[in-house]
């Protein structure tokens with residue numbers, strides 16, 4: 379088990395910077411998720427921990443030891459990739475035991491550890507098969523087994539579930555969490571999938587263009603996004619971000635006005651009146667009602683017209699217009715509304731946010 383520290387870590391490929399000034403401590407036995415869109419530097423960061431890429435600025439420490447110049451094989455880390463390559467001519471047993479064979483562990487010990495590791499991942503009955511005789515999920519588990527058999531101090535996982543179909547992804551996600559619970563190995567897990575990040579991470583690190591945007595527990599980050607990028611990256615459908623101006627205790631958008639509750643008014647006091655800001659309201663915080671509704675407390679009523687209705691089974695996504703802007707609401711599945719219908723949108727501002735011109739959350 380180990381702690382991993384990033385101290386002002388940067389990486390550039392020639393002229394282009396891929397990772398900028400990352401400062402972060404991954405605690406012992408933590409399951410930390412790096413989340414962000416493709417190209418934001420997640421894999422690069424992970425590869426620097428593994429020793430597969432040079433660190434061009436700053437330091438990476440594993441349990442206090444600077445590893446910048448330590449050979450990959452001497453870092454006591456194991457990396458699992460999206461494209462796990464198993465040796466096709468070897469059995470499951472031989473594949474799993476391969477790292478130990480390479481380090482000249484005696485045969486009887488290898489056999490014992492392979493048996494134990496295979497049992498942890500539910501591969502007991504498959505030891506004599508070859509990769510071609512396995513399903514995608516089983517192959518991925520063999521790849522995992524091969525990396526955990528060395529009992530590394532740190533697991534590095536780069537989108538290990540991306541190649542699996544939806545059902546298998548959920549199942550393997552649960553297995554990975556159980557595995558972590560059991561082994562308690564410090565894990566850095568990379569994904570671009572917000573659901574994976576939210577469900578798996580003790581903490582998540584949201585990245586954009588090589589820069590860490592926010593670090594925190596999943597729900598905290600979701601509830602208090604540091605900026606519009608984080609707010610929009612987490613949550614589906616996407617958060618409603620309406621641009622407008624502050625005027626006293628009201629927010630004026632294009633063709634609509636929202637009186638601010640005390641939380642938002644507090645945030646608004648950080649900027650001067652007349653500033654350009656964005657109001658952020660998540661779709662689940664908008665109720666669609668047929669007929670007039672009285673506003674009260676945190677709830678604000680706006681008149682709207684439905685433009686699109688998307689049933690997804692468990693919920694109904696309703697797009698409606700007020701003035702010149704669109705709102706997306708996530709409402710109860712069987713609400714009888716249809717395009718063209720006049721409705722009242724009830725915005726619950728309890729979890730709403732105001733973002734400044736630079737995109738930063740005014741409350742943070």
Ligand SMILES: Nc1ncnc2c1ncn2[C@@H]1O[C@H](COP(=O)(O)OP(=O)(O)O)[C@@H](O)[C@H]1O
Nearest residue numbers: 391395396414415416417418419420421422423
């Ligand atoms: N070997 C490389 N040479 C040059 N640029 C690279 C190399 N690897 C990655 N990059 C660039 O670094 C940035 C981060 O890439 P990467 O870490 O792979 O992102 P992610 O894993 O988040 O999708 C991207 O702009 C990518 O094009």
Ligand SMILES: [Mg+2]
Nearest residue numbers: 420421422536
């Ligand atoms: Mg990547």
